[in-house]
Amino acid sequence: MEQIVKTAFPFIVFSIAILLAFQGVLMIVAYTVLAERKVLGWIQGRIGPNRVGPWGVLQPFADLLKFIFKEDLVPDKSTKFIYFLAPLVALTCALLPIVVYPFGPAITTIDWSFLPYGLGEGIKQLPMTIARIDVGVLFVLGITSVGVYGIALAGWSSNNKYSLMGGLRSSAQMISYELAMGASVLGVVMLSGSLDLGGIIQAQTTSPWRWYIIPQFIGFIVFLIAAFAETNRVPFDLPEAETELVAGFHTEYSALKFALFFMAEYVNMFTVSVMCTVLFLGGWYVPGLSYIFEVGSIPYALVSHVAFIGKICAFLFLYIWIRGTLPRFRFDQLMNFGWKFLLPLALANVILTIVIVYFLNS
Amino acid sequence: MATTVLFFIFAGLAIGCALSMVYHRNPLYSAVSLVGVFVALSCIYVTLAAPFIAAVQILIYAGAIMVLVVFVIMLLNLDEEKPYRRLNYLYALGGFLGIVLLAQTFFIFVAVNKAPKTPVNVDETVGKTMSIGTNMYTEYLLPVEIVGILLLMAIIGGVILVRRLSVPELKLVVNNELERRNEADEKDDYRIAL
Secondary structure, eight states, X not given: OHHHHHHHHHHHHHHHHHHHHHHHHHHHHHHHHHHHHXXXXXXXXXXXXXXXXXXXXXXXXXXXXXXXXXXXXXXXXXOHHHHHHHHHHHHHHHHGGGGGOOOSOOBXXXXXXXXXXXXXXXXXXXXXXXXXXXXXXXXXXHHHHHTHHHXXXXXXXXXXXXXXHHHHHHHHHHHHHHHHHHHHXXXXXXXXXXXXXXXXXXXXXXXXXXXXXXXXXXXXXXXXXXXXXXXXXXXXXXXXXXXXXXXXXXXXXXXXXXHHHHHHHHHXXXXXXXXXXXXXXXXXXXXXXXXXXXXXXXXXXXXXXXXXXXXXXXXXXXXXXXXXXXOOOOHHHHHHIIIIXXXXXXXXHHHHHHHHHHHHHO | OHHHHHHHHHHHHHHHHHXXXXXXXXXXXXXXXXXXXXXXXXXXXXXXXXXXXXXXXXXXXXXIXXXXXXXXXXXXXXXXXXXXXXXXXXXXXXXXHHHHHHHHHHHHHHHHHHSOOOOOOTTOOTTSHXXXXXXXXXXXXXXXXXXXXXXXXXXXXXXXXXXTOOHHHHHHHHHHHHHHHHHHHXXXXXXXXX
């Protein structure tokens, strides 16, 4: 019995951690959709959804139920296997980065010796990350870049000219803006000397003046613009421009398969907001909190956690705000802007940072 | 134990995807299978404690190069490959190369088995990002520079091939561009003088 418990213990702990993290993120994402509809309503002088539950708070679940019970149409001449695969790829690649998010500081003050069979021995801290890997930044960038396949394959397999155009546009756009995004991250990586998301936050925890939004302001702006393009949001939502392409790559998708694409888009928004927060706004760090609570205690971790979610929500609000105010780019403007303005700007920022870091270190 | 099981799962996935890449007639299916191979390989790298290589494998091969390949296949809307016009000597060449590859694999297998087994130092930083960077820019600086120049040449060659110009036309284009820049400079000078 003892042997079985000891073997199963890590699996149980990780299962609980994964369940909590994914459930939490998906709940935030569900309420982002509601917040988007509400805020857009306010911007346009409407009320927004307010029928389901008080103030419309049950709207996301009503939407989900509707998605589940709608008829699932499959186009007759689609390439079936890839048609089914595409939404799965999109959502999987959107959800995978959750495992490396640093949700908060490690809790070090709990005594784990109450656990049976001596399971608590040697456990010094409870990290608020599922898997802390050495190359967290590259992991997130890599997985999100694989997400392009979901959109491109969906466009190709639907056997519809609008879908194909949407898929082509989105792959072209994502390839172009990925470069600028990677180059804007480089500056932060050089200043912190780490590719690990936790390490990057640690490097910013001395004071709010060390938040990389100040020394890396150009990088921040480039990252933010590229993030809008990577997630196919207004003003870069060319792949689903409804005046030209019906609904773009997901024209032929209905019911739950459409819901998967919809969720993937919002989870991607969450991911880039997390990256923005971690890279440029100090992640979970709250200035002056270590004077109020002991570092590593439970209230310290909880307040930091809430601050982290709050910073992410600020970015999510920015997304909705911009959707409510800006018109869409034209496709050639989009390409020119990405290659001729954003990428050179990001590279100039990298070179400037190299020079400054070199002189600071010597 | 767990790593062995994981290795066989991912190795099986890689081989399965590789076979499906070779045997599919539809180019898009082949490309998607190749992405599967890259993902499976990167999972194997993770189990070998080389997270940097794994991340770069996903980022560059699966995330950038294969996206371009899929993009081109979608853009050209290629049909399924027809089996006619297969050249017989290609079979012979392919068979020969396959035998060479098999012999190489076998040789490595034997060499690894024969090599003296020394216990691996677990604390070693091999595979960590920092050690890869340090080695690339100290011990292997020259190869890195050579590879960089090769890639630059490939990019320039690609640009020139895309424009499909003969040599005199190319000279004309270059001269026009230089002239245009000179004119632009003169205009700027004029504006400043005003």
